[in-house]
């Protein structure tokens with residue numbers, strides 16, 4: 493294992509222009525550290541990197557970002573670090589040094605920087621409020637938090653080593669500042685109806701309208717602790733020559749999983765669009781649109797309200813499915829009702845987006861004529 497990551501040359505970026513032309517949402521990947529000292533049972537990182545966390549020199553990381561901005565004009569980046577905070581308090585200086593260097597070089601001013609980064613759910617207690625503000629100012633605005641579940645038994649099974657209470661306090665503390673996305677794994681062989689109720693509570697607190705949050709299933713990675721446990725208990729099954737699957741221990745969970753997956757199959761494309769919209773909405777909110785337009789602002793507020801409604805609707809339907817399955821009732825009517833309401837809200841949101849585009853177009857036209 494290479495101990496000094498700075499021995500590696502910078503990655504080849506030759507295809508960035510093509511990526512940009514082909515995909516409006518393309519983001520260059522940045523890796524500032526490798527590995528993770530934690531040992532979550534579902535994760536492949538501990539087996540792959542032997543729980544050794546190694547970091548690059550912060551200044552070289554910022555050099556790389558600066559060069560991509562300069563050569564290719566990107567301003568949105570994806571930090572692929574497993575755990576950018578390393579062992580937490582002892583290593584948080586790495587992220588803070590990157591953030592300070594960005595601010596020192598004024599990169600945030602010239603290019604509207606926007607970073608996607610993954611963190612454990614306790615990051616809000618590791619970083620102080622001034623430090624949270626510091627990383628936000630430097631561009632770390634989109635934080636993907638590995639919650640996995642809102643149920644203590646599931647969290648213990650996943651060996652997260654974090655208390656559920658700190659999940660809620662992170663949401664309360666950071667929701668207003670960052671775009672907080674959630675990583676969830678609601679379904680694994682041991683999932684119970686009561687754990688799904690707790691999951692629904694956490695997803696509701698996060699308030700992001702993503703139906704896919706309700707459908708996430710554990711993927712058994714060979715080498716991960718949970719994989720080994722399931723293999724030892726003979727719970728794994730081969731689903732085809734490449735994939736390994738498992739049965740749920742509770743029959744009711746099997747039905748719930750099938751129901752939520754059926755819904756996902758119907759709305760998948762629109763669900764993904766909603767995700768892209770959330771991303772765009774936050775970028776707008778974070779002032780990435782350089783010249784703001786009051787009429788677009790008001791339309792965005794209306795969209796935000798609709799998205800909140802959608803998030804609530806999804807939560808209510810998920811709870812309804814749990815209830816129906818618990819009582820052995822057929823939830824077909826419930827699904828239809830949800831899909832109809834989802835489509836109505838989706839249509840209203842699409843109309844608002846059309847209006848924003850028209851408003852922006854008119855504003856550009858006015859500026860052009862002046």
Ligand code: SF4
Pocket residue numbers: 528529530531532535536537538574575612638
């Ligand atoms: S899930 Fe995240 S915190 Fe847990 S072992 Fe994997 S990389 Fe580390």
